[in-house]
Amino acid sequence: MSRSDALDMAEVFAALGDPVRLQMLSIIAASHEVCSCNLEGPLAKSQPTISHHTRVLAEAGLIVGEKRGRWTWWRSVPERLDMASRFLEP
Amino acid sequence: MSRSDALDMAEVFAALGDPVRLQMLSIIAASHEVCSCNLEGPLAKSQPTISHHTRVLAEAGLIVGEKRGRWTWWRSVPERLDMASRFLEP
DNA sequence: CCTTTAGATTGATGGACGTCGATAAGTCTG
DNA sequence: CAGACTTATCGACGTCCATCAATCTAAAGG
Numbered sequence: 001m002s003r004s005d006a007l008d009m010a011e012v013f014a015a016l017g018d019p020v021r022l023q024m025l026s027i028i029a030a031s032h033e034v035c036s037c038n039l040e041g042p043l044a045k046s047q048p049t050i051s052h053h054t055r056v057l058a059e060a061g062l063i064v065g066e067k068r069g070r071w072t073w074w075r076s077v078p079e080r081l082d083m084a085s086r087f088l089e090p
Numbered sequence: 091m092s093r094s095d096a097l098d099m100a101e102v103f104a105a106l107g108d109p110v111r112l113q114m115l116s117i118i119a120a121s122h123e124v125c126s127c128n129l130e131g132p133l134a135k136s137q138p139t140i141s142h143h144t145r146v147l148a149e150a151g152l153i154v155g156e157k158r159g160r161w162t163w164w165r166s167v168p169e170r171l172d173m174a175s176r177f178l179e180p
Numbered sequence: 181c182c183t184t185t186a187g188a189t190t191g192a193t194g195g196a197c198g199t200c201g202a203t204a205a206g207t208c209t210g
Numbered sequence: 211c212a213g214a215c216t217t218a219t220c221g222a223c224g225t226c227c228a229t230c231a232a233t234c235t236a237a238a239g240g
Contacts, residue, residue: 026091
């Protein structure tokens with residue numbers, strides 16, 4: 001395993017290494033699309049904190065956001081989850 | 091997904107969320123057993139740093155160490171890896 | 181014993197991270 | 211346009227983390 005591979009994969013796992021983001025991803029993956037306003041309640045965090053965590057997940061490639069009107073809609077990226085999953089049992 | 095589940099899983103992923111620990115786990119999982127002295131070289135880190143990282147991986151349940159004589163032998167815990175893998179695609 | 185060796189622990193330090201209030205930027209509605 | 215609304219960004223603060231030098235513990239060999 002190369003060092004650059006390790007850096008890329010570590011970014012993904014680091015994004016998953018926070019309980020708030022794990023629950024966030026769990027909520028997003030369960031529905032087809034979720035807007036940020038539907039995360040604030042279940043996660044019991046402030047709006048800037050929610051925005052921070054969605055950003056981290058997005059930068060790790062685990063979710064993608066689409067701005068439609070006032071809302072940003074988030075959905076998970078199954079391929080990225082598969083990649084992380086396959087890394088754990090090759 | 092409950093908050094306590096999120097906490098437990100997040101600890102596992104946080105342990106994986108460091109490039110040094112990812113390479114470390116990769117090396118350990120590739121062989122049957124690896125002693126700490128065989129990690130220092132490939133990872134290019136000091137001995138205390140290596141010891142710190144093995145401890146984090148062990149506390150997350152991803153590896154177990156057995157002390158035989160002067161050496162500590164580490165091996166991976168496939169069940170724990172499976173658990174994390176299954177979490178990513180249910 | 182004494183020395184050497186493997187590994188864990190401690191202490192210190194610089195940097196990264198989670199959190200929130202305040203603010204900015206873009207969007208809908210009246 | 212004015213005001214309400216959604217999200218992103220900035221600034222600050224406290225905490226956690228990765229790293230290494232120094233030290234300690236335990237075990238093997240002479």
